[in-house]
Amino acid sequence: MHLVYPAVLSSLLFCTGLYGVLARRNAILVLMSVELMLNAVNLNLVAFDVWLRDTLHAGQALTLFVIAVAAAEIGIGLAIVLAVYRGRGTSDIDKLRDAAEPRDPHDDPYDPSDTAAVADAADATDEKAEATA
Amino acid sequence: MSSLVLAADSHGFLSPTGVEVAFLLVGLVTFGAAIVTVTTKQLVHAALWLVVALGGLAVEYLLLTAEFIAWVQVLIYVGSVVVLLLFGLMLTRAPIGRSPDADSGNRWAALTVALASAAALVWVVADAFRTTWIDVDRAQGSTAVTGSILFRHWVLPFEALSVLLLAALVGAIVLSRKNDGAAAADGKGGH
Numbered sequence: 001m002h003l004v005y006p007a008v009l010s011s012l013l014f015c016t017g018l019y020g021v022l023a024r025r026n027a028i029l030v031l032m033s034v035e036l037m038l039n040a041v042n043l044n045l046v047a048f049d050v051w052l053r054d055t056l057h058a059g060q061a062l063t064l065f066v067i068a069v070a071a072a073e074i075g076i077g078l079a080i081v082l083a084v085y086r087g088r089g090t091s092d093i094d095k096l097r098d099a100a101e102p103r104d105p106h107d108d109p110y111d112p113s114d115t116a117a118v119a120d121a122a123d124a125t126d127e128k129a130e131a132t133a
Numbered sequence: 134m135s136s137l138v139l140a141a142d143s144h145g146f147l148s149p150t151g152v153e154v155a156f157l158l159v160g161l162v163t164f165g166a167a168i169v170t171v172t173t174k175q176l177v178h179a180a181l182w183l184v185v186a187l188g189g190l191a192v193e194y195l196l197l198t199a200e201f202i203a204w205v206q207v208l209i210y211v212g213s214v215v216v217l218l219l220f221g222l223m224l225t226r227a228p229i230g231r232s233p234d235a236d237s238g239n240r241w242a243a244l245t246v247a248l249a250s251a252a253a254l255v256w257v258v259a260d261a262f263r264t265t266w267i268d269v270d271r272a273q274g275s276t277a278v279t280g281s282i283l284f285r286h287w288v289l290p291f292e293a294l295s296v297l298l299l300a301a302l303v304g305a306i307v308l309s310r311k312n313d314g315a316a317a318a319d320g321k322g323g324h
Contacts, residue, residue, distance in 0.1 A: 001156060001196075001197075002267070004258070004263055004265070006193065006197065007258040007259075007262050009164065011254035012251060013167055015251035016170075018246065019244060019246075019247035020171030022239065024237065025234060026232075028221045028225065029171075029235065031218065031221075032170060032183050032218060033170075035187075036186065042206075043190060047267070050199065050273045050274070051265065056282065056286050057283075060279055061287045064205060064279075067202075067205055067206065067210070068209075068294050069294070069297065070210075071213065071214060071298070072297055072301035074217055074218070078220075079305040082221065082308075083308050085224070085225045086311075092234070093237075094237055
């Protein structure tokens with residue numbers, strides 16, 4: 001078999017996952033796209049392991065490790081998404097904008113001379129801590 | 134290396150072997166399912182198409198003679214990860230029908246980035262490996278070989294990985310359990 005077939009398929013799958021990560025709004029759909037990208041990498045690892053006839057089977061061992069790490073990642077990621085959903089009532093990542101730059105330069109929440117803004121910032125960090133707790 | 138290149142010269146792209154035809158067909162199905170996964174507006178359908186894509190990849194592993202990886206793929210991904218994703222969709226009360234806001238507003242920028250990176254990657258990969266030939270007659274990843282290699286040479290990473298999985302398990306439990314009791318005891322409930 002030509003090595004081009006698995007290599008091209010894995011590049012295409014990786015770019016599909018990249019599109020999904022960038023274009024999706026639901027956090028769980030983003031996690032699915034991340035899984036697609038990890039699987040593309042796995043296909044590449046297996047193909048190159050079979051091509052190079054590695055005596056240590058490093059490609060296949062690394063593929064197994066990537067699968068296990070992906071399982072851990074999906075567990076933690078879903079737990080975080082559920083915590084955010086419980087705290088905010090949404091899992092739409094476009095609406096989670098606490099770390100965004102303020103639109104108005106005079107309304108800087110981290111300006112120490114503005115006490116009301118400081119209280120706002122403290123509120124925001126409290127909310128974030130509660131949402132992830 | 135030169136023998137590999139010589140072997141590739143005798144295999145043209147216009148006379149594919151049976152394994153190549155099967156790989157190509159399953160690859161098309163996998164790629165199509167992946168495209169539907171990232172573009173469909175129905176969230177549950179996205180998870181189900183992800184099953185098709187991951188199952189297709191398991192078949193590709195079988196065609197590449199990586200037998201153990203294929204079954205691990207079926208067990209872990211199709212068996213548990215997709216079920217976890219479906220549970221996540223249900224617990225976040227994902228709408229069953231079409232949800233018009235599944236795609237963000239910057240999807241055209243995302244499409245541009247994805248197409249540009251796909252073009253670059255496919256061009257580079259095809260240019261680099263167009264004469265490389267994989268010999269799939271000898272199995273490379275039978276379960277016996279993978280098991281003995283894993284527990285002979287990769288034992289330390291394997292054990293570290295089990296610690297990672299335990300940490301992930303504990304972390305997921307801590308993150309997802311309701312801490313109303315602890316918050317009430319601290320006297321700062323209300324979230």
